Amino acid sequence: xxxxxxxxxxxxxxxxxxxxxxxxxxxxxxxxxxxxxxxxxxxxxxxxxxxxxxxxxxxxxxxxxxxxxxxxxxxxxxxxxxxxxxxxxxxxxxxxxxxxxxxxxxxxxxxxxxxxxxxxxxxxxxxxxxxxxxxxxxxxxxxxxxxxxxxxxxxxxxxxxxxxxxxxxxxxxxxxxxxxxxxxxxxxxxxxxxxxxxx
Numbered sequence: 001x002x003x004x005x006x007x008x009x010x011x012x013x014x015x016x017x018x019x020x021x022x023x024x025x026x027x028x029x030x031x032x033x034x035x036x037x038x039x040x041x042x043x044x045x046x047x048x049x050x051x052x053x054x055x056x057x058x059x060x061x062x063x064x065x066x067x068x069x070x071x072x073x074x075x076x077x078x079x080x081x082x083x084x085x086x087x088x089x090x091x092x093x094x095x096x097x098x099x100x101x102x103x104x105x106x107x108x109x110x111x112x113x114x115x116x117x118x119x120x121x122x123x124x125x126x127x128x129x130x131x132x133x134x135x136x137x138x139x140x141x142x143x144x145x146x147x148x149x150x151x152x153x154x155x156x157x158x159x160x161x162x163x164x165x166x167x168x169x170x171x172x173x174x175x176x177x178x179x180x181x182x183x184x185x186x187x188x189x190x191x192x193x194x195x196x197x198x199x
Contacts, residue, residue: 008177015159015170022162026120041105045098052094059086121188123167123196124157127179150192157185164196171198 131153148155158174161167167184174182184196 005177008173011173015161015166015173018166019160022160037105041101045101048094048097052090056087056090121186121193123161123164123184123186124159125167125171125174125182126155126157126185127174127182128156129153130156148187148190148192155185155192157187167196168199 129150145156145158148157159167159170161170164184164186171182171184183198186193186196
């Protein structure tokens with residue numbers, strides 16, 4: 001196994017910091033998209049409330065005029081109790097629709113954020129490939145690693161870079177440490193797109 005010097009380790013940490021900055025940029029973009037979604041949600045809720053108020057007003061006016069037409073007190077009381085029951089059922093429906101709307105908005109925001117991240121093209125440096133799925137290399141502590149199936153092998157890559165130049169610089173550092181077979185590849189949607197020029 002190649003020996004890693006302290007200066008090389010510091011360079012690796014710098015590269016990892018760069019990758020974390022890129023991840024923070026992506027998270028900022030996701031927050032921006034979420035703000036837009038919240039604005040749309042507020043607009044939709046306001047429209048729903050206005051529509052419900054209009055329906056209540058129409059129903060109230062209709063109830064009032066139908067009550068004036070009937071001279072029998074019993075019918076007036078019956079209509080009034082039906083109106084109150086209808087209002088209560090409308091309130092319950094509105095509450096149910098609001099809770100369903102909130103749940104759907106949360107799910108939608110999650111999938112939009114995930115789809116946004118997957119659409120981005122990233123670059124990584126492949127250092128090893130295995131015939132078997134060697135999960136022991138995929139540590140949760142190493143956030144900037146990729147472990148991808150590239151038929152018929154499982155590829156193990158280090159770093160998530162926004163530009164090809166950053167990945168090529170990182171590859172040079174790994175080659176200097178003894179990883180002579182390291183190469184740069186681009187990934188999108190969780191799949192390797194192509195092997196890039198190493199220089």
